[in-house]
Amino acid sequence: MISFFRKIRQNLLKQNRVTRYLVYAIGEIFLVVIGILIALQVNNWNEERKNKKEVRVILKEIQQDLINDLDEFELGLKWAVNRDTLCLKTLRGELTVEDYRNPKQRSLWYLGTEGYLIKLSDRSFQVLEQEKEKLPDENRELFVTLNSLYVEDEHYLEQVSKDLNLTTTSYFTYLHDSKPWIVDLSQDKPNELAFDYFLNDPLHKQKIALYHTHLQNYTAYILRIRDKSVLNYMIIRNLLGDRNELPPQIKKFIPNDSKPSQNYKARVRVVTADGDSIQFRIFSKYDLTFWENLDVGGFHWRSTLLNEISPDSLQWAFDPRFTMKIQRDQSGIITGLQTYDLGKPDYQFKAY
Numbered sequence: 001m002i003s004f005f006r007k008i009r010q011n012l013l014k015q016n017r018v019t020r021y022l023v024y025a026i027g028e029i030f031l032v033v034i035g036i037l038i039a040l041q042v043n044n045w046n047e048e049r050k051n052k053k054e055v056r057v058i059l060k061e062i063q064q065d066l067i068n069d070l071d072e073f074e075l076g077l078k079w080a081v082n083r084d085t086l087c088l089k090t091l092r093g094e095l096t097v098e099d100y101r102n103p104k105q106r107s108l109w110y111l112g113t114e115g116y117l118i119k120l121s122d123r124s125f126q127v128l129e130q131e132k133e134k135l136p137d138e139n140r141e142l143f144v145t146l147n148s149l150y151v152e153d154e155h156y157l158e159q160v161s162k163d164l165n166l167t168t169t170s171y172f173t174y175l176h177d178s179k180p181w182i183v184d185l186s187q188d189k190p191n192e193l194a195f196d197y198f199l200n201d202p203l204h205k206q207k208i209a210l211y212h213t214h215l216q217n218y219t220a221y222i223l224r225i226r227d228k229s230v231l232n233y234m235i236i237r238n239l240l241g242d243r244n245e246l247p248p249q250i251k252k253f254i255p256n257d258s259k260p261s262q263n264y265k266a267r268v269r270v271v272t273a274d275g276d277s278i279q280f281r282i283f284s285k286y287d288l289t290f291w292e293n294l295d296v297g298g299f300h301w302r303s304t305l306l307n308e309i310s311p312d313s314l315q316w317a318f319d320p321r322f323t324m325k326i327q328r329d330q331s332g333i334i335t336g337l338q339t340y341d342l343g344k345p346d347y348q349f350k351a352y
Contacts, residue, residue: 268349
């Protein structure tokens with residue numbers, strides 16, 4: 001091909017056709033430039049396709065990390081609920097010496113002196129953070145939500161865990177320094193003096209009251225991060241176009257994994273009998289429906305997923321006690337909604 005073009009140039013020069021030669025030379029240069037541009041574009045396409053493939057692999061690994069975290073949250077919540085129940089029984093004076101003597105209730109011996117450490121699996125997110133320049137535009141918003149989970153929320157989880165552990169360590173040290181019977185308990189040996197202290201000493205109730213407060217903060221944050229983990233899993237799932245069956249850790253929150261039948265987009269508010277204003281918005285995104293709090297400090301949740309029970313009937317994914325019925329005008333625009341708590345009418349919201 002090169003020799004072919006060379007012969008054309010030589011013939012034009014021999015025939016003294018300088019003008020035609022210049023036109024031809026410019027055309028040849030133009031073709032070379034076009035060829036280079038096409039090659040660069042093809043290279044960019046290949047690079048973009050390679051980056052998207054790499055990002056997909058990382059996102060799937062993050063999904064698996066989220067599933068592993070959800071398993072850990074489940075164990076942590078079971079532990080926390082059990083300790084919460086024991087704290088309430090202690091503070092209400094509902095326990096007897098037989099409860100402390102019961103071999104199946106030995107967790108009572110250590111109540112107020114133990115915590116539960118949860119560490120998020122963020123290895124894959126760290127990889128994504130290093131490769132964030134390769135993220136397609138449609139994935140950049142996801143990176144923000146993942147960063148909120150793995151950086152901001154993990155920091156606060158570490159803080160409430162630290163507060164709980166400081167409380168337990170302080171009480172544990174006190175018992176070891178001042179109560180000889182702690183040696184028996186540490187060897188799983190019953191001790192009646194210990195049981196008498198747990199049942200009758202006011203200091204024990206004071207320590208348990210403080211422990212219970214930190215335990216509640218800890219539990220609330222586990223719930224918050226659990227909910228956000230499910231949310232991020234579903235966002236990734238929709239971005240990847242995954243239509244495989246949901247894993248059980250997700251399915252129990254999202255029983256109906258399908259695109260909402262209606263368009264949900266509205267801002268609503270209500271003024272309660274106490275004069276308080278409650279306002280939030282609902283909207284559809286990533287084939288999911290969201291509830292977002294618009295009142296700073298008004299709710300523990302900043303946002304949550306909504307399940308569609310039936311057209312215009314929604315339910316909180318993480319707390320099925322709360323449901324809402326959408327109200328529309330004849331043109332289909334949302335005019336308001338009625339909320340329900342355990343099936344009983346709660347608030348009537350108006351769109352604005």
